[in-house]
Amino acid sequence: MKLFSYLFLFFLPYLAMSQQTKNDLFDERLLVAYDTTYLIRLAQEQPIVLRRLEFYLDHAFYITEDPKSNRFEYPTVRINDLNAINILQLEREQYLHRHPKQEKAYRIEGTAQVLVY
Structure with missing residues (x-):
C-alpha cells in the first residue's frame, strides 16, 4: 500500500x-x-x-486621451475593441513599428484617444 x-x-x-x-x-x-x-x-x-x-x-502600450493641441499630427490606427487589443496583430496588420528607446503615438480612429506604443 x-x-x-x-x-x-x-x-x-x-x-x-x-x-x-x-x-x-x-x-x-x-x-x-x-x-x-x-x-x-x-x-x-x-x-x-x-x-x-x-x-x-x-x-507594450497604453491608451491616453488625445491632447487637444494641433501641434502634433499622429498617424492613425484602427482598433475595433479597445478592451481587447492585441498589439502583435496591430503590428502585423497595420504595420506599427516600435522603437526600443522612443515612444510613438497613434491616434485611434473614431475616438479622442491615442495609443502610445
Missing part, C-alpha cells in the same frame, strides 16, 4: 502536466505572430522567453 502511495505521489505532477492544453501553455493572442509548435516548444524549453512575450502583449 505504501508503494502504491509513493508511486501515486511521484506520478501526480506528471499527470497534471500531461493534462495541460495549449491554452494553458501560452496566451492565444501569440498565435497571430507565432506558430503553435514553436510556442509549445518555447513553453517547454524556454518558459521565461514565453512569459516575456506574454508580458509584451499587455504592457
Whole structure:
C-alpha cells in the first residue's frame, strides 16, 4: 500500500502536466505572430522567453486621451475593441513599428484617444 502511495505521489505532477492544453501553455493572442509548435516548444524549453512575450502583449502600450493641441499630427490606427487589443496583430496588420528607446503615438480612429506604443 505504501508503494502504491509513493508511486501515486511521484506520478501526480506528471499527470497534471500531461493534462495541460495549449491554452494553458501560452496566451492565444501569440498565435497571430507565432506558430503553435514553436510556442509549445518555447513553453517547454524556454518558459521565461514565453512569459516575456506574454508580458509584451499587455504592457507594450497604453491608451491616453488625445491632447487637444494641433501641434502634433499622429498617424492613425484602427482598433475595433479597445478592451481587447492585441498589439502583435496591430503590428502585423497595420504595420506599427516600435522603437526600443522612443515612444510613438497613434491616434485611434473614431475616438479622442491615442495609443502610445
